[in-house]
Amino acid sequence: xxxxxxxxxxxxxxxxxxxxxxxxxxxxxxxxxxxxxxxxxxxxxxxxxxxxxxxxxxxxxxxxxxxxxxxxxxxxxxxxxxxxxxxxxxxxxxxxxxxxxxxxxxxxxxxxxxxxxxxxxxxxxxxxxxxxxxxxxxxxxxxxxxxxxxxxxxxxxxxxxxxxxxxxxxxxxxxxxxxxxxxxxxxxxxxxxxxxxxxxxxxxxxxxxxxxxxxxxxxxxxxxxxxxxxxxxxxxxxxxxxxxxxxxxxxxxxxxxxxxxxxxxxxxxxxxxxxxxxxxxxxxxxxxxxxxxxxxxxxxxxxxxxxxxxxxxxxxxxxxxxxxxxxxxxxxxxxxxxxxxxxxxxxxxxxxxxxxxxxxxxxxxxxxxxxxxxxxxxxxxxxxxxxxxxxxxxxxxxxxxxxxxxxxxxxxxxxxxxxxxxxxxxxxx
Amino acid sequence: xxxxxxxxxxxxxxxxxxxxxxxxxxxxxxxxxxxxxxxxxxxxxxxxxxxxxxxxxxxxxxxxxxxxxxxxxxxxxxxxxxxxxxxxxxxxxxxxxxxxxxxxxxxxxxxxxxxxxxxxxxxxxxxxxxxxxxxxxxxxxxxxxxxxxxxxxxxxxxxxxxxxxxxxxxxxxxxxxxxxxxxxxxxxxxxxxxxxxxxxxxxxxxxxxxxxxxxxxxxxxxxxxxxxxxxxxxxxxxxxxxxxxxxxxxxxxxx
Numbered sequence: 001x002x003x004x005x006x007x008x009x010x011x012x013x014x015x016x017x018x019x020x021x022x023x024x025x026x027x028x029x030x031x032x033x034x035x036x037x038x039x040x041x042x043x044x045x046x047x048x049x050x051x052x053x054x055x056x057x058x059x060x061x062x063x064x065x066x067x068x069x070x071x072x073x074x075x076x077x078x079x080x081x082x083x084x085x086x087x088x089x090x091x092x093x094x095x096x097x098x099x100x101x102x103x104x105x106x107x108x109x110x111x112x113x114x115x116x117x118x119x120x121x122x123x124x125x126x127x128x129x130x131x132x133x134x135x136x137x138x139x140x141x142x143x144x145x146x147x148x149x150x151x152x153x154x155x156x157x158x159x160x161x162x163x164x165x166x167x168x169x170x171x172x173x174x175x176x177x178x179x180x181x182x183x184x185x186x187x188x189x190x191x192x193x194x195x196x197x198x199x200x201x202x203x204x205x206x207x208x209x210x211x212x213x214x215x216x217x218x219x220x221x222x223x224x225x226x227x228x229x230x231x232x233x234x235x236x237x238x239x240x241x242x243x244x245x246x247x248x249x250x251x252x253x254x255x256x257x258x259x260x261x262x263x264x265x266x267x268x269x270x271x272x273x274x275x276x277x278x279x280x281x282x283x284x285x286x287x288x289x290x291x292x293x294x295x296x297x298x299x300x301x302x303x304x305x306x307x308x309x310x311x312x313x314x315x316x317x318x319x320x321x322x323x324x325x326x327x328x329x330x331x332x333x334x335x336x337x338x339x340x341x342x343x344x345x346x347x348x349x350x351x352x353x354x355x356x357x358x359x360x361x362x363x364x365x366x367x368x369x370x371x372x373x374x375x376x377x378x379x380x381x382x383x384x385x386x387x388x389x390x391x392x393x394x395x396x397x398x399x400x401x402x403x404x405x406x407x408x409x410x411x412x413x414x415x416x417x418x419x420x421x422x423x424x425x426x427x428x429x
Numbered sequence: 430x431x432x433x434x435x436x437x438x439x440x441x442x443x444x445x446x447x448x449x450x451x452x453x454x455x456x457x458x459x460x461x462x463x464x465x466x467x468x469x470x471x472x473x474x475x476x477x478x479x480x481x482x483x484x485x486x487x488x489x490x491x492x493x494x495x496x497x498x499x500x501x502x503x504x505x506x507x508x509x510x511x512x513x514x515x516x517x518x519x520x521x522x523x524x525x526x527x528x529x530x531x532x533x534x535x536x537x538x539x540x541x542x543x544x545x546x547x548x549x550x551x552x553x554x555x556x557x558x559x560x561x562x563x564x565x566x567x568x569x570x571x572x573x574x575x576x577x578x579x580x581x582x583x584x585x586x587x588x589x590x591x592x593x594x595x596x597x598x599x600x601x602x603x604x605x606x607x608x609x610x611x612x613x614x615x616x617x618x619x620x621x622x623x624x625x626x627x628x629x630x631x632x633x634x635x636x637x638x639x640x641x642x643x644x645x646x647x648x649x650x651x652x653x654x655x656x657x658x659x660x661x662x663x664x665x666x667x668x669x670x671x672x673x674x675x676x677x678x679x680x681x682x683x684x
Contacts, residue, residue, distance in 0.1 A: 008538020012524070012531070019526045265520030269583060271487040273539035274511040 005275045006283045013287030016257075027250045027295050032302045035242035038364070039235030039307060053081040054137045057090040057102035057129075064110030066156050071105075073148040080144060094129045100137040102129040103145055113153045115166050118190070158193055159200040167194045233395055235307035240390035241363025243299045244325065244383055247292045248358065251329035252350045254288040255336030259343045277427035281334065285418075288330035296322050313393040317403030321389035324410035328382055331417035338424035357383045385409040437496070438463045438591050438622040439484070444493030446479050446646075453479040455646035456493070461591070466613075466623040468633035468654075470664075471643035472672050477626040478519065480643070481593045484624070485516040497591060512540065515584035519595040519626075521576050522583060525569040529560055529579050532568060533586060540587035547586075554582040558612050574605020581612060591622045598632060610635060630664040640664070644672045 017023060058074065060067045075082040083099065090102035104127040112124040126145065130138040157163035167190050174187050261267055270280070300322075303309035311318050340346030358364065360374065361383025367375055378384045389406030392398040439461040446454040454476045461467050471477050482488035484495060486507050495502040495510070502510040523532050533551040537543075542550060555561040558578035568576060581597055594613070598606045613636060617623060627633055633640055634654055642650040649671045650657065654664065661667035 002541055004541045004543045005539045007543070008535050011538070012527070012535040015527055015531055016524060265518035265522035265580075266524070268482075268485075268487055268516065268518040268520070269522040269536060270539065272485045272511060272514070272516040273536075274508045274541065275539055 002275055002279055005273060006279050006286075009280070009283035010287045010290070013254075013284070014290065017287075017291050023250065023253060027246055027291075028298050031239075031242035031246035031295075031299050032306075035235065035238040035299075035303070036307065038238035038242070039233075042238065042365075043234040054079060054101075054134075054140060055081045055083065055099050056137075056141055057083050057085040057093055057099040059085055059087050059090050059102060059104040061087070061107045062105045062109040065160070066110035066113065066152050066162075067105040069152040069155070070145075070148050073152065074103075074144055077144060077148075079140065091129050094131050097131060097133075100131050100134040101141045103127070103141065104129070110153075110156070111162060113149070114157050114160075114162050115169075117153055117157050118166065118170050158196055160197075161201070164194065164197045164201070167197065230312060230397070233307070233309055235303060236309045236395035237387075237391055239299060239303040239307070239309055240387045240394065241358070241361075243296050243390070244361065244386045245354075245358045245363050246299075247295050247325070247329050248332065248354045248383075249351075250291060250295060251288060251333040252336060252347060252354060254284070254291070254330070254333035255340065255350065256343050256347050258284065258334070258337035259340055259346060262337075263343075271427075277422075277425060280427070281422060281425065284334055285327070285330045288333050289326045292326035292329045293323070296326065309394060311394055312397030314398070314400035314403060315393075317398075317400040318390070318393035320400075320403045320407045321386065321393060321410070324407040324414070325382075325386045325389075328386075328410045328414040328417065331414045331421060334421035335417040335424075338421045338426075357381045360384065361387050363387050382410055382413040436462060438465070438498060439624065440494075440496040440499075441480075441484070442494040442496075444480070444483060444495065445491045446476075446483060446488065447491050452646050454483070454490075457643070457646070457648050458493075459641055459648060459651055461622055461624055463590075463622055464617075464620050465639065466617050466625060466637050468637035468640040469624060469626045469643060470628075470630070470633060470640050470668060471626075475643040475672070476646040477643055478595055479646075481516070481595050481624070481626065485514050485593050486511045487516075512587060513590050515587065515589035515592045517581050517584045517592065517594040517597050519599065521580050523568050523576060523579060526567065528565050528567055529555060529571075529582075530564040532579065533583060536583045537586035542586060550586045550588070554585045555579075557585065557615060558582045559608065572605070574601040574608065577601050577605060577609060578612065581609065585616075589621075591624065592616065594623060594625045596626055596628065598627065598629065606632075630668060634658070634664050642668060642671050 056074075058071050060071060071082065071084065074080055083093075085093065085099075085102070087104055090099065090104070093099040094102050106124060106127070109124045109126070112122055115121075116123040126149075128138070128141065128145075130141075157166065171187060171190050171194070174183060174190075177183065261270075300309070336346060336350050340350070360367075360370075360378045360381045362378065363383060367378055367384070370378065385406040389403055389410070392402045392406070396402075437460045441460070442458050443456050444454055444458070445452065445456050457476075457480065459467075469477050469480065479488065483490045486502065497510045497513045500506050500509050500513075524535075527535075530551055533554060534547060537547045537550055552561060552564075555564050558581055560575060560579055560582065563571070563575070568579065571579065577597060577600075581594070584592060584594075597613075598609050601609070610632070613623065613625075617636070623636075625633070625637060637654055639653050640650070640657065641648050650667070657664055657667040661670055
């Protein structure tokens, strides 16, 4: 084996990489910037709460005490940014995307809702204008409305004049009907509510103790990270995703460079040297893997120094996953050069395939938002295993054993790409 | 691998190369003596570049035999052939983004050179082609003539006995061409064996001891320059007489 020639080829590839400032910028600076952006976007530990608020409009056509109270409650919610508007203005702003949703309380809402609470009949309709591109926001607003409307309507039912009037009407209606066991129980419940309402009207209880229906539990959320007390760092996931994406870009570049090399006199020079196909392929593999390793090292150094990303799990596990991915990238680039046609066409197709793999792998957005079938399909992408492996060794804080499966899948894919590359590689003319 | 000692640097016997149904090189035979400079002339598509590709080990022959210094090329002999031959490709074989020195370090490394030997060969090759002072400059800053000279230097690093030069002066100005001639004459005086393809008859007259005129994959003439000039008046007339005056645009694809 011509080790000197292999060393010369590797050194030359590294020199070419160093001389290409565009490649260095795209391969290192871009992933850091984009990972920083995504990490901030999906960050759970942002101190700037205003940045995460969902803008919604409310239209109060009723103007009752109940609707005013509901709007006050909604406006006080830390997740919403509420703007009172007229109906047409609200629709226009939702259409433009200024507001993600608009809730319209129609005239008579207060009175009808209190009556409907006991009878279940003649429910008023709350109109909700939604931005179809913001499905999550629409669900959030519906949940908030349900919570605050139930709270304020029940408060009025048990405490307010409107509630007393409705209870009296209901009791009058029930008294005209034949008395059965269930109906008697209902009448007793209403009479108790009426007495409670009377007591409130006499001012014997403060507002704070006014009874109302509310969600009968509170949720305590615990982020399950590497260890108790270690906060989730959203940058850890975004850096894993962007490292994978931009290192694959470098793999494509390596493949395209080889394609272009074959079209130049340089290929004749290389072919005229005492060098075999195996030695050439090995040199290309090593140089691309080294460049990928350099990229991932610098990207993660930036992640650690600037964004406080930590390898909470196994450092050898991290190195194993990262190393397996770098080798995969080298084999991917080689395969590309052997199956590709013209350089521009190959670049276009490879970029499209790579972006698809990266998206499916969950590098851009968490894969749980995908449909079930897509989540299943993602298991077959090496990017999924690369991102998951890096996540496992960083913010999830998992042990070395959890790096073995991702590394094995990545290595298997490497062998597959390499086999295709060697099979398709035209060395003899 | 057969090994016989002869006075020939290169022996080619019944060499044939096909591209599909088309025969690019059709059973050609010729010898080149040690220290001799032989011109391989022919119109576009004559088979010159295909011949050089086989002689340099880039392309395999469909049939025939090549002996370099008496060693048959093919199998283990192919490595020996590649170590004995220096190829100057027609297309510039250089990385524009790297310096002249880095380019030559790669080409020397590919030939198995390293360390002080490589450094010395890089410097001597650059000196020979007059680029030692520009060793650290990027190739993309070089003129066309400088690139052509560096292209030649790239084939000299392993000190090959036989140099195959495929139109080494194409696309350069007369001054650069003259400088390249000077370089090649230095090599010739140094005992190198040169096999040289060109379209410029004046170059062949100035540099070559003998010429082979090829067309349609066959050798039509194998004679000293002086004899062809005596028979036809000058080399260009000999060339046109043997290969005809028809344009060869349609045959451009086959070299």
